[in-house]
Amino acid sequence: MKKTLYLLALLILLGTAAFAQKKSKKDYLVTISTNQGTIRLVLFEDTPKHRENFLKLVKHKFYDGTTFHRVINDFMIQGGDPNTKDEDPNNDGAGDPGYTVPAEILPHHKHIYGALAAARMGDNMNPKRESSGSQFYLVENHEGVPFLDKQYTVYGQVIDGLSVIDKIAEAPKDYRDRPTTDIKMTVTAKKMPKKKITKLYGYRYE
Helix, strand or coil: CHHHHHHHHHHHHHHHHHHHHHHCCEEEEEEEEECCEEEEEEECCCCHHHHHHHHHHHHCCCCCCCEEEEEECCCEEEECCHHHHCCCHHHCCCCCCCCEECCCCCCCCCCCCCEEEECCCCCCCCCCCCEECCCEEEECCCCCCHHHCCCCCEEEEEEECHHHHHHHHCCCECCCCCECCCCEEEEEEEEEEHHHHHHHHCCCCC
């Protein structure tokens, strides 16, 4: 009886491993289209809550029509606020989908050039460092911003269109770092073989 249970457990384990291996052969290529150009990125598999949430929002076209509402040259560009869809620029930066995402801060995911990370409220109001349900930023500093490491969840990486991030960061802006001309986005996600993503964009999976 014990031997039968052991074999059954082993078969289940092997089956799960095979499924995971098969599933991992493809990934989602995320495309952010703007009037300044196109940015393409991948989402990390070891930050599953952020990955699943981002893909869910993309599927429901949540980001379409939102803008990059805060841009700081040599630092980052921030977007994903649903408030940017309305006519009132004064509420930009305060919007969200009504929930937060638990932190998935991993030491090996750094704030390098082109890193995708989740915005959040400060530690005094948010000691668990939970992420905004939708707002994100892309690191524009070519040297990275290491002082943000282990402070915010990094959950993806731009693999094409880094120059577009630079262009957006250099856009004319007001005293709030909001571009004076809206930089709207449309975001899509397409599942494709990892080998094809590597071939097209040079990104290598670990």
